Amino acid sequence: MSSKxxxxxxxxxxxxxxxxxxxxxxxxLRIPSVRVCPNHSAPFEYLxxxxxxxxxxxxxxxxxxxxxxxxAAAATLLDLLHKPGASVRILGGSLEQSLRTWEHLLPDIxxxxxxxxxxxxxxxRRIDMIxxxxxxxxxxxxxxxxxxxxxxxxxxxxxxxxxxxxxxxxLVTRSIEGARGSIDLISTLHEPFxxxxxxxxxxxxxxxHIVRWCLLEVLERCExxxxxxxxxxxxxxxxxxxxxxxGFVKIDDAIAMKHRVSRLTWDSEILCKRPLQRGxxxxxxxxxxxxxxxxxxxxxxxxxxIDFGYHNPFACLWIxxxxxxxxxxxxxxxxxxxxxxxxxxxxxxRHGAIDQIYCDPAGNSRSDQTGKSSVAVLKSEGFRxxxxxxxxxxxxxxxxxxxxSAAGDVRxxxxxRCRILIRAMQAYHYPPGxxxxxxxxxxxxxxxxxxxxxxxxRDVQAATTRVY
Numbered sequence: 001m002s003s004k005x006x007x008x009x010x011x012x013x014x015x016x017x018x019x020x021x022x023x024x025x026x027x028x029l030r031i032p033s034v035r036v037c038p039n040h041s042a043p044f045e046y047l048x049x050x051x052x053x054x055x056x057x058x059x060x061x062x063x064x065x066x067x068x069x070x071x072a073a074a075a076t077l078l079d080l081l082h083k084p085g086a087s088v089r090i091l092g093g094s095l096e097q098s099l100r101t102w103e104h105l106l107p108d109i110x111x112x113x114x115x116x117x118x119x120x121x122x123x124x125r126r127i128d129m130i131x132x133x134x135x136x137x138x139x140x141x142x143x144x145x146x147x148x149x150x151x152x153x154x155x156x157x158x159x160x161x162x163x164x165x166x167x168x169x170x171l172v173t174r175s176i177e178g179a180r181g182s183i184d185l186i187s188t189l190h191e192p193f194x195x196x197x198x199x200x201x202x203x204x205x206x207x208x209h210i211v212r213w214c215l216l217e218v219l220e221r222c223e224x225x226x227x228x229x230x231x232x233x234x235x236x237x238x239x240x241x242x243x244x245x246x247g248f249v250k251i252d253d254a255i256a257m258k259h260r261v262s263r264l265t266w267d268s269e270i271l272c273k274r275p276l277q278r279g280x281x282x283x284x285x286x287x288x289x290x291x292x293x294x295x296x297x298x299x300x301x302x303x304x305x306i307d308f309g310y311h312n313p314f315a316c317l318w319i320x321x322x323x324x325x326x327x328x329x330x331x332x333x334x335x336x337x338x339x340x341x342x343x344x345x346x347x348x349x350r351h352g353a354i355d356q357i358y359c360d361p362a363g364n365s366r367s368d369q370t371g372k373s374s375v376a377v378l379k380s381e382g383f384r385x386x387x388x389x390x391x392x393x394x395x396x397x398x399x400x401x402x403x404x405s406a407a408g409d410v411r412x413x414x415x416x417r418c419r420i421l422i423r424a425m426q427a428y429h430y431p432p433g434x435x436x437x438x439x440x441x442x443x444x445x446x447x448x449x450x451x452x453x454x455x456x457x458r459d460v461q462a463a464t465t466r467v468y
Contacts (some may be wrong), residue, residue, distance in 0.1 A: 009112050012082040016048055019078075026112055027074055031067075031249045031383045032468075036216040036240055037102060040272075043067060043218060043247075046184075046211040050075040051082075054179045059203055060186040060211040061196070063270045065249065065257070068186050072154045073104035073345045074137055079152055079179065081113060084131035086179035088152040091138045091145070091169060093160025093187075098137045099125075101156055105135065140165055148172040151360070152180040158187040159196040166195065190268045192275045201423070214272040215276035216240060218247035226251070232258050236271060271335060281438045281448075284404045291422060292413040296320050296327050302352050305454030306359035308374050309447050311335060314342055315446040317421065318351050319454055325411045326402060331418040333447060339367075339374045343381050354383060360449065361387040388457045392437055395452030402455070421447045 009026060013019040016033075023029040034046040035260065046068075062068040072090070079086045090105075094096030102125055109127065118128045126136035138144040140161065145168045149285050153172055155161065173181030187196045203210050215236070222241035228234050232255050233241065241251065258266055268275035300322045307315040314337060318330040332345050346354075363374040364387060378385045402412040414422055424444035431439045438445065 002294055010081045010116065013051065015053075016044075019048065019051055020044065022078075023074060027077075027108060029070070029074060030246075031071065032213075032217055032245075034244065034246065035213070036219075036244045037214060040213050040217060041211045043071065043211075043213050047071055047075055047078075049209065049211070050182075052076055053182070056180060056182045057208050058182070058184050059199060059208050059210045060184060061189055061200060061210060061272055061372050062186070063213070063215050063218075063272055064188055065270075066213060066215065066218050066249065067098055069100050069156055072156055072184065072186055073101045073108065075184070076101070076105050076152070076154060077108050077112075080109065080127075080129055080133050080135055081116070082135045083151075083179040084129075084133060085176055085243040085253050086133045087150040087151060088133075088135045089138050089148065089172070090135070091140065091153060091155050091165075093140065093157035094123050095137070095139055097157045097160065098139075101154070102137050130397065142168055145169045145172055149174050151176055151181050152184075153182075154184045154186065158185045159189065159191060159194050160187075161195055163195060185439065188269050189272065190265070192280065193429050197275075212272060215247060215249065215254060215270045218249050220247055220250055222251055231255070277454065279432070280426075281428045281430065282400060282403060282425050284400065285425045287422065287426075289410060290293060290403060290413055290425075291416055292327070293416050294327075294413075296322060296325070298322055301355045303355055303454065304346070304357045304359075305450040305452075306357060306363070307445060307449035307453065308339075308360045308363045309335065310337075311447045312442060314339075315420075316342065316346060317418070317447065317450045318349065318452065319451075320351075325413065328414045328451070329414075330415065330419060331421050331447065333420045339377045343377070357385045358381050358454045359385060359387055360453055361389055363387060364371055386457045387453075390452075390456040392452070395456045396438070396448075398449055399448075400456035421451070424448050 006091065013022050020031065020033060023031055025257045031044045031047060033042045035042045043062070043066070046058065049058055060068055067430055069305050075087045076090065079088050090098050090101045092101065106127065116129050116131070118130055126134065128134045142165055145165060150172055151174065153169060154167065155166070158166065169183070174182060175181040185199055189196045189200060191197060200210065219241055222245065224242060228239060231237070233251070257270065264275065267273045302318065302320050305317040305319055309315070313333050316332040320327045320329055330351060332342070332349070333341070334345070357378055366373050372443045375385050375387060399412070404410050414425070424447045428438055428444045428448050
């Protein structure tokens, strides 16, 4: 497969080498097939898996300007030409983003295979093939995805998606003979608390494949004459551009981009590093340091930290302490359950006798339904209960001090089974405009509040502060 005359445009590729040659011959794309950075993938891995379908859904985490939209268009073209009957839809984070893929796809197919087109509906942004396959652009809306049945859905710039639209889109794909139903989730990752971050974090549990590349995987080979000592890319490249890189992004363009953006933007959107948690309430929280499955040995107390709720989640944490360190060993987070049901759930965990419950002062208020307060119910069940008013900022500072003191002491650890709390420690953040109080998103604030009440009630000096 070295020229267009050697094979037909609609002849399926039977090997990775043929696919690579097809892309170069017909589309002029030289897609790098060798990774440069440890733990990254070559961009060609995405097209290989999309074309040969060894796995279903894919997550593509790639830099801005790293060719992901162009490759999504190429994958769609190959589906239309080599998988008869396959229907593909392109859903972007905005209509403008969807059209960027379309602006590659439409000229490609009109130039390479006009004889295979039945009709091009420019107003509806849809094309139909003679073998009943089709491709179209979708708007970012529930209406656009509900009721849809296609083989391939390509979601471009997922970071910008409406969460409910993406959830609805999970149900649109169906397999046919020769085309497996699958979704490609494609994006940069620049928000530490954003949708793409959640998708990447949950990939392992859902057994989704991540194809991740950065600038270095798509950077052109550097000329030997270029002086590394004065090159602004040296601290990122370290010389690999002269030995491993074989991409399409010009060195001079990369240098120009680096001069234009902040280090934070460069690291997250170009080098595809996890973004620093700007606005994070607990910036020192590190899963490698604070997530620990070891059992505390020796004498200790077992207490609960509770944030009450019904429509909002009820959050309960089991915390064991020897007075020097604190281990959160379990969690119970559940909505729409009465306090009596929560008591049963607490007793069922069997972590041992509970010495004390530290909880939300709002639990002293009587329920409109039962006439009893949640605190009264806990006391009637034989628990020792303590509530104490405080300022939110005081409780957060106590958590921070135990995560890591100014002297470097680490005293707070969380068991891996406490997945909701671990996620909350990472995602709990301040509003974009800043402010003294974190954003109450109804998800991450509740387990944090349970932890906050635990530390506040233990801290005698906080006894006279009031709740905000």
